[in-house]
Amino acid sequence: MGYGMVIDQQLCVGCAACTIACKIENNTPVGFNWCDKITRTSGKFPAVRYEYISTMCNHCENAPCVAGCPTQAMYKDASTGLTLHDPKKCIGCKACIVNCPYGVISFNWERPHQSWTENNRLAEGCFSPREMVEESGGEGSPHGNPERGTTYPVVRARGTVEKCTFCDHRLAKGLAPACVDACPSGARQFGDIDDPSSEVSRLIAKHGGKGLREELGTRPRVIYIRDYKPQRRFEPARPAGENQGA
Amino acid sequence: MPSLFDTKVSRRAFLAGSGTLGVLTAFQLNPITQGLVRAGLAHAAEPIPIPGSGEWVPTVCQGCTTWCMKEAYVQDGRVFHVRGNQHSKITGKSGCVRQSMALTELYDPDRVRYPMKRTNPKKGRGEDPGFVRITWEEAMDTFAEKLLDLRERGVPERYMTTRGRYGGFNGVMLSEITKIIGSPNNISHSAICAEADKFGPYYMEGFWGYRQYDIKASRYQLTFGTDPIAANRQVSFAAREWGNMLDQAKVAVADPRFSSSAQKADEWLPLKPGTDSALALALAHVILTEGLWYKPFVGDFFDGQNRFVSGQTVEMETMADGTANAASDGESAEDLTAETEASAPTAVATFNELYTHGLVQWWNLELKDRTPEWAAEITDLPVDQIVRVARDLGAAAPRVGVWMSRGMHMTPRGSYASMCGHALVGLLGAADNEGGSMRFSSRPVGKLAKSSDYMDELAKTHSKMEKIDRRGRLEHPALKEGKSGGGVVTGQIAESILEEDPYPIEVIYASWNNFAYSNTGAKQFEEAFAKVPFMVISTLNLAETTMLADIVLPSAHSMFERWNVVANSGNGYGVVGIQQPMVKVGDIRQDESEIPWLLAEALDRKGFSAPLEYLRNEFKDPETGVQPTNGDELGLYMAKIMTRPFWDPESTVGGSKVGSWDEFRKVGMWTSDRYPFRSRWGNFGTKTGNFEFYSEGLKEALGKHAEKHDVSIDRVLEVCNYEARGELAFIPHYENPVRKGSESEYPMLFIDAKHKLNREGRGCNHYWYAGERDVEPGDLKFEDAAKINPVDAERLGLKTGDDIRLVSPAGSITCKASVWEGVRPGCVVKSFGMGHWAYGRHTSVEFGKTAIGGNNNELIPLDFDRLSGSTVFAGQNGVRIEKV
């Protein structure tokens, strides 16, 4: 089998609920996200177009990051088809980052969540970040999710890479990835993309679908269906710049 | 590699290590253990909580005005995720991103953790308040002494409460106890929200409130300045249904900003700011001239002949022969000739209205000249686009949703824009109809007792004095629900305080608000609050208003730390949900139950027992009849009282049903029966019972206000800066936008927009927020940016990332420039939310002094839409861009 995700671009409203839910679930620090976005604004006023593409690890069937990893720290999980990372084998060479054509792998240059260890209070009467971590009891930060710890460190070690795992810890308990549950528009469907009878396969069969940069032969398992942009947009014929003073 | 210099062992890790609380992974343990684990030589501490083993606790989100029913995921004593309440027929488990941003407020290190008092008597921006810790008892005793001093001096009206984001209990502290003290001044924030939005619906359709939309059955959505999938009014529900709706519905978005909804719309109408009503009127004009109105609702000409011709008036009555009504029967004219000659012509109503009132007057007084060509000139939109939208609306009628917000009507003269927009709802028969918009479903919560029995003579007389916001004066009609001075004029209070007119304010209790940030002319509010001798505030953070306060009370977070009851409506259902405490961070108190209790106790200690008697006697546990003994119990009992109709087995209220309070607490919410479409047709609660294009209700309300001040209605309109005279005042009509600042001095127009991640003015103090600020297209990560079109950028020599200063007649702010195609040339779009000079570490450059970016409200001049009392946020606010 191979877990995969289908993102219905027509349903997506570009709200980043997926991104924030991922930050909560996976305790990613400031500066990078496992679940992120590509946005594109094109055209000239008033014929402007905008597109939001939610991005994360594509869990490529033919994963360049896995091929390039010297220690098999980045590996394909045989039973689920997930591209996973074993931080204890990671030597921090960053070959996976260079090899990944999607820019979805990040490196912990510093120990993550250092700002939460600071002991400075904004002003009298406030907590310091460290005091708030102690008050709330989180690991690394108040948002440090202990459930993440079932398969991956809640706070990652400095000098290792990290990326989306499709919430393998949740999958193991029959739950969907956090971003899927958090999507308010139901744009994200998750399932066995190798099984033609699964919901994800059915959606792809119905609407057609495309992964990102498929021409590279990576066989990504995040598939986008339909269009974010309206498909019957009426664009004014009048060129921009005419009578446009406010 | 593991940092060998890392000696951090948190308290929890220490406990885990000592075996008292072995719940966390070993990855946070000491470096040696870490190393062992990493080398595979040791196992992580057990047990790690199993994913999904936590508990979903029902609550309600108050991150915007929608107030969605939620469930919060509590694991290991902390809240992680939030989702829509699974029992909600509005959202189901769907929830917009703001629900998660609430966690940044809950676990904000810059939250206030204990009560404090001011030691530096000097107040003002940049002045360190010198806050020092005090006990809750000292805080409330000081507060009580100030209140009793006012009473002793016979001036209890000099006490004012201000409301911000509130729950269903708010009246107890802000209104009822205030009345027992003897003050009329419970000032809400409503007029800086969107009171003008309610104006059109009230005077045409008979209800003062926002609408719910039947998105699923819709065939066309038209929004004026509204961005339903990103902000206001029903984001979670809209986000859930919008994409599916696009399969069968078209969307048109009128907004000078390429908003989230515009990005997915079939028609983007990037009109000139402040001209929405011209577009609405032209749409109405085309709908009428082309015979596209919804006849089962509006009716038709007596003979079915459309007499709406551009530029021509329609006779109210037509002389018709007796057979005219039969003309459409299909019989041949020849057969009728004899009868026609035989009967004398009689006067009949030219247009037979069914469930509407005054269509022909509206046409004759206003609409006949509001051609698409006329509107194209004003709005700078192409004629063919206006015509196309009108035709598509007509084709989709009555399954049309018309959204208006902020941009359209929170403008000078916005009340009439509100009427223009809402008139389309009537023309298209979308009022109270499938696929259209409905008033909110009824939500019959149990009532909390009023305090009138506990007021003494002083209280009774002084609580009837004029309110500090001058509502009801000639220049402040604030015609909420038809009453002169019926609504609040929030924006007025700063000037009133500074001028001591009608009287000085000496004591303020501010609840969950930040008026010195959230009101336009924000600087005037800073000055006003600095002048007030004693201000108490219950707050999460040391925000701008807090920095001017004398006592700071750390408040419970509305969603996670308190009891309350919050109601909303959407998708044809009314819902009522409870907020309940699930965690507690710091020495906080619940703002709407514990704080009134503590104040009542303090007043009691000082010999004034009425408030405590009120709370003890009136808020007994409805299950046991026991009196509350503390504020937490008060909150619980109030929650039970308000929700009793939904769980008391004897209740006859419809909708979802549970058998007991305990069961209700687990479900967390009540849902009404499905909204009965068309039940209000002919019974709209207007003067005529019909949808009033010619508002008899407004005529009466304006008349009463004029009479009260012994002037003519025209004089009222003149004083309040409206252009209408005579009968125009009672119909939807075009009023020219009021431009703030001359075009030569302030050539650009400023557009204040709501950011997707903002929880109103909160939720911005976190790297989740700052790092994702660019989720609003054109915005920049970690920055506060003003977005301008490339055409303007080139003219001004600006590029993305440049530091700029925006200058308006009201003030100036600095921020970054961002060059983006999605802005109408000539406009400056800036997302609200940053620019806090006080709030937290992620919002200011130097806390208490300098913000990252700037507050839009320092730029927007203070003005009103006086008929509704609304503060002006939109319209034509001139600004100038200077390179820094």
Add this chain to the structure above:
Amino acid sequence: MNSNVSLKDFLTPTWLLIAVGLVVGGAVGIHEMFIGHWFATNSSLVWTLPLVTYIFLALMSTGVSLVLAYGLIMHDETITRHTRALLIMAIGMLLGAFTALATELGSLLNMVWILLSPNPSSPIWWMGTLYSIELVLLIVKLIMDLRGRHGVFDLPLAWGTLIVAGAAAITIGAVFGTVIGRPDYHGAFLSVVTLVSALVSGAAAIVLLRPQSALTETAGRVFRQTALMFAALVLIRVVYEAHSSVVGMLGWASVWMLVPFVLALLLLQFAPRVLALVGILGVLWVQYSFIITGQLVSLGQTAHWYGAVQSYQPNIPEALILVLGIAVAAALIKLGEQYLMSNQRQDAT
């Protein structure tokens, strides 16, 4: 072993420079490895000057190794009589390279997994393995040379180092060349570049560090020939880039890169050490350019964090890692010369 080395031998300007380099660069390296992060990197631009330092020194060592192996196989007396010196150079440079790499790797202690959990499809694994074997071979050769054991193993060892070093240089090219989806990182061309640049820099290093007439002449000849090839490669790349319509291609080769090699080709015999240094800097320039350029275009979501195209300037800590790598190499070479080559000192100037 030379037991006559005294403290005085370390009180020289060269050692002073080396010591400063070791201390300052070492401090930066230790900070980077264990304490904090000073490098001008981010999750889109991950391999910067410290990694370039590693590539540069490793390839230079490879070049020296290849020249030596060539001498041994071809029985070129001008080379083989400097076997020990060249071995010390190759080892010193390789260890200098490894030092720079160590500051750059995030989790040095996890290196054991290269052995425990090898991934033969990874060019980096092969690079690590080949250079480890290379180091072992060089050390074996050095020990055998020190012990005066020469004989049947010499030739197989020479062939071994030739093959391993050549393969290592080609593999370094493959680390970049096998990357898909990044501008400038693709194809076998990069392996040719790394192999030839190894020879150019190795030969130039020999000229620079062993300015002994006969060897200089031989190494100079190698340098000239390979530099010509290298210049041709750069020229090919310049022409290719000029005609390329590949989207996102920034181009790392510039016509100015030819200048050091043309200069060195023409003038090597007049001022060999200076021009060898110019040649070495030219190689560094080329290696730096192609490694950095391949990462400047931000992929996917990273564009939102770092801009669509980044610009890169090494910062001082990164520059100090270059200093550290060179200082370690220089220190080891000097130590080798002082302790292991007393009987050959007369060969040196």
